[in-house]
Each structure stands twice: as structure tokens, then as C-alpha cells.
Amino acid sequence: EVQLVQSGTEVKKAGESLKISCKGSGYSFSRYWIGWVRQTPGRGLEWMGITYPDDSDIRYSPTFQGHVTISADKYITTAYLQWSSLKASDTAMYYCVRVDPDGSAFDFWGQGTMVSVSS
């Protein structure tokens, strides 16, 4: 059974750094693109970027390029999303997603990690 299990809720202050995680299991982790989707009440669902764990190729949405870092460790089958300096506007629910083999849809989702940033 494919599972993506994300790290827990985070409450941070603006300017702090943060790294959240997503552990994949039940499939060949290295051979599927894995990425992140942000959800906010105001902007809805936004794709942030994806990485291919086998060769560490990374693709960012232009909206998020330079603001976050996506990575993955294929040896511990875990993907990461990190910020070096959080802003209040980063407050959102973040979902880890697996990209389907055709690359056209997100066929499995993590349970979500809520990040709250106070100014």
C-alpha cells in the first residue's frame, strides 16, 4: 500500500527556518517524482515543485522558485520542503504528493502539514 506520511504541525515566527518531511513507503520511492502542494483559503491549491529522488532532478514552480528548497533522500525514502526565512504569508497547509507514472496527475497525497507563521 502506497503511503506518504508527513511530519506534524509547525508553529513558527517570521524569520525562522523550517524543514518539513514526507516519508514514502509501499512503492519504489526513487522512481517516482514527488513534490509539494500548498493550500490556503485565499489562493486554493498551488503546485510548488517536484523532485526525482533517483537523480535529484528538481523542478520548481516559478511562484516558489527561490523561496523554498525541495529535496529528497532516496536512502530513507523521505522528501523535504524547507524555508530559510519564513514569512507570515507562508502560513498554509502543505501536502506531499506523488506524481503518477505519466507525469500528469498526483496519484497519492500525504495527510498534510499545517504551518503557522506569526509576525
Place this chain on the structure above:
Amino acid sequence: VLTQSPATLSLSPGERATLSCRASQSVKTYLAWYQQKPGQAPRLLIYDASRRATGIPARFSGSGSGTDFTLTITSLEPEDFAVYYCQQRTQWYTFGQGTKLDI
């Protein structure tokens, strides 16, 4: 840009639901549909415009190509009342703003 309509659809169990998603330019058939219930992550229903994901009941169907797409739920069950999103993949991935299916 993906535009979904209507924003809210109010129906009763047993009725047929028709949700629309329009793309600002052709996405061929690179169109997926997701269902999201309160407090849960979205779930993939349809990919490549018309292919049901694993485990999705046959009452869900997708159609369309190019710029106009439809998600149809033939006979609504109580558990189908949720928010539905379309998503495209051309150069990047983008989502529609969602349609809330209300009882």
C-alpha cells in the same frame, strides 16, 4: 488558467451532478479531477481527462479535451458531497479554484 463552474452546486442524493472546468488554452487531455472532504487531503478521481483512478466508483466519469472538460457523477451518494478541483499539466501544474457540491 483553469476556471471551474459553478462555484457551488446544490443537489440531492440520487441526482446527477455535472461540473465544468475550462482552460484558458488547450491542455490536450492532461486534465485531472480531485475530491476533497473537510479535514482531508484531496483524492485523485480522474486523470488524463477520462480515466478513473484506482478504486474510484463507476458513477464518476470525466470527459473533454482541449479547453472544455466535465466531471459527471451519475447518482449522488451522501459521501460525494465535497469540493472538487480540476488540475492541468502542460508546462507546469495548476489547479482550478474548486466547485463545492452541497446537499
